[in-house]
Structure formats: C-alpha cells, structure tokens
Amino acid sequence: MTRTGGCRCGAIRYTLSAEPLATRLCWCRDCQYWALGNAAVNIMVPRATVAVAGTPRHYDSVADSGNAMRRSFCGDCGTHLFSESSGNLLNMVVRVGTLDDAGGIAPTVVIWTASAPAWAHIDPTLQAFPGQPG
Numbered sequence: 001m002t003r004t005g006g007c008r009c010g011a012i013r014y015t016l017s018a019e020p021l022a023t024r025l026c027w028c029r030d031c032q033y034w035a036l037g038n039a040a041v042n043i044m045v046p047r048a049t050v051a052v053a054g055t056p057r058h059y060d061s062v063a064d065s066g067n068a069m070r071r072s073f074c075g076d077c078g079t080h081l082f083s084e085s086s087g088n089l090l091n092m093v094v095r096v097g098t099l100d101d102a103g104g105i106a107p108t109v110v111i112w113t114a115s116a117p118a119w120a121h122i123d124p125t126l127q128a129f130p131g132q133p134g
C-alpha cells in the first residue's frame with residue numbers, strides 16, 4: 001500500500017511505498033519539543049521506500065547513544081517530518097501526524113517512558129521501554 005503525506009503548508013510532500021515496520025510513541029526529551037509537550041507518534045519505514053518532493057530543512061544533533069541524528073522539517077510552516085539516525089542506515093522515522101491518512105496505524109510500543117512527565121498516561125497494553133530499545 002502506498003501512503004502519502006507532507007507538511008502543513010504543502011511545500012514538502014512524500015510518498016511511502018511500504019507499510020511501516022513499527023509504530024511507536026516516543027517520550028524522549030527531544031520528541032517532547034517537537035510534539036509540543038506530548039509524546040511523538042512515529043513510524044519506522046525503510047529509507048529506500050520513501051520518496052520526498054521539496055527541500056526540507058535539517059536540524060542535526062548527537063543522541064545520548066552517540067549516534068548522529070538528522071531531523072527534517074519544513075522551513076516555511078515548521079512541521080517536523082522525518083528523523084534519521086547514523087545508527088540505523090536502513091530505516092528512517094516519519095511523524096505520523098504528517099500522513100494524509102493514518103488509518104490503520106496505531107502504536108504498539110512506547111519508548112523513553114522514563115522521561116515522560118508525571119501526568120503522562122502510559123498505555124499498559126503497549127510494550128514499554130524506559131529508554132531507547134536495544
């Protein structure tokens with residue numbers, strides 16, 4: 001199944017030609033910036049199956065693991081779209097909120113629960129990890 005998505009203003013568009021490998025909620029401190037205080041909802045997809053139209057801006061940083069992280073966002077509307085890690089060259093992360101239709105996608109895993117705020121509801125039916133899963 002092919003899925004499409006893009007940023008809020010439409011300057012960046014993408015097509016995914018494979019179903020997600022995983023869908024995760026992420027409570028890491030970085031995601032709390034970009035999900036505006038909440039957990040981010042992310043899908044992991046094979047990089048080779050993502051086609052991007054438009055030119056995202058990038059924010060590069062180093063994760064606690066030492067991996068180089070690259071986050072991509074629209075320079076016009078600020079929507080965060082992708083994140084890529086030097087520790088996983090085969091796959092990349094797409095922010096679920098940017099899909100045109102996220103039907104059928106639901107998280108099965110929640111990660112970085114140790115950095116979630118005290119009020120966060122951690123769904124007990126999801127597989128949970130206090131930090132980055134091995």
Ligand SMILES: [Zn+2]
Pocket residue numbers: 007008009010011012074075076077078079
């Ligand atoms: Zn935009």
Ligand SMILES: [Zn+2]
Pocket residue numbers: 026027028029030031032040112
């Ligand atoms: Zn995160």
